[in-house]
Structures are given as structure tokens and as C-alpha cells.
Amino acid sequence: MTRHDISDRRVAVLATDGYEQSELDDPVKALKDAGATVEIVSLKSGTIKGWKSGNWSGEVKVDRTLNDVKADDYDALVLPGGTLNPDRLRVDENAVQFVRDFFRDGKPVAAICHGPQILIDADVLQGREVTSYIAIRNDLKNAGAKWVDAECVCDQGLVTARTPKDLPAFIDKTIEEIHEGFHAAQRTA
Numbered sequence: 001m002t003r004h005d006i007s008d009r010r011v012a013v014l015a016t017d018g019y020e021q022s023e024l025d026d027p028v029k030a031l032k033d034a035g036a037t038v039e040i041v042s043l044k045s046g047t048i049k050g051w052k053s054g055n056w057s058g059e060v061k062v063d064r065t066l067n068d069v070k071a072d073d074y075d076a077l078v079l080p081g082g083t084l085n086p087d088r089l090r091v092d093e094n095a096v097q098f099v100r101d102f103f104r105d106g107k108p109v110a111a112i113c114h115g116p117q118i119l120i121d122a123d124v125l126q127g128r129e130v131t132s133y134i135a136i137r138n139d140l141k142n143a144g145a146k147w148v149d150a151e152c153v154c155d156q157g158l159v160t161a162r163t164p165k166d167l168p169a170f171i172d173k174t175i176e177e178i179h180e181g182f183h184a185a186q187r188t189a
Helices: 021-033 084-089 093-104 117-122 134-142 164-180
Strands: 010-014 037-042 047-052 055-061 076-079 109-112 152-155 158-161
Touching (some): 010 093, 021 037, 021 076, 076 164, 093 109
Parallel strands (some): 010 037
Antiparallel strands (some): 047 055, 152 158
């Protein structure tokens, strides 16, 4: 487990009700432990509810709403999964544009499980190697991604993983990419 000091980095975690609890909680804790400033960004203010083992579970405080932020405020973006969370985010044009702007700027983006679904709507997957929860494999392929069944995949600053069991590798690679920073090859027009 490699740890990098990312105390000079600001990370947005984009989520809403129905996020997979471990896929938000574990990366947030690890990012903070590595020194990053982490903010939960959501569609609404207040708190959002997590999901665990088929039931609502826990809440986190929203730091900022999408209306109050822009990608320029952050050095990286984390997209937790859950079946409800990404589905709600991907139909919100502000959320999609927020994600798209991280790619425009070549900033690291990390998405786990169902989290990559919003990348389809952001139209940033063409030719990229990714992984995800198997149920969205064909959706990602249809959006132009090269899907592989691997614990964790990194393609020019885009980090993806399959399920909560892959969190250790996902977290390590996410912190490494945030430490590396800007990825010129990731920039999109």
C-alpha cells in the first residue's frame, strides 16, 4: 500500500441519495488520511443517504451543492457507485457538465462499481480502458469504452474498479493519480 502526500489537493466526491456506503466512506477516509481536502458535492444541501446490503444505511453531510461549485474548484473527482446514486446523477445536466469539465481539464477522475454510468452521459469514454460492475459492462462498451474484467484499471488519470471488494486497489490508485495531478492525455475538447 503506497501512500502519497496529497495535502495540497482538493477532491470533490459527487454523490446523492443511494450511494453505496463503502464506496463513499472508505475513499473519503483514505483521501483525508493522505491529507486531501475532501468535499461531498450533491444535487441538494443537507445530508444524503447511503445504501448497504439492500437497505438505506447512514448519511453524510453535503458540503456544497452542484449549483455552488465548478471543476476549477478541485484537483480531482471521485464517483462512488450504488445503483440509485449514478442513475440520479446522470440525468442532471449540471452533474454531467461538472464531470465533463474534469476531463476537459485533464484532472484525475475515479469511479467505482456503477459510478462510471455518468461517464457515458458525459461522453468521455471513447477509446478508454475501464472496468465496472459487470451489469453496466455493455453500456460502457456501447459508449466506446474498452471494458476489461480487472480489479482496478487506470487510463490516463481515469481510475475505475468493479465492486467494494476492489476498494483497496481503487483507493491506492486514486491517491496515486491525484498525487500525479494533471494528465495532458486525458484532456478532452
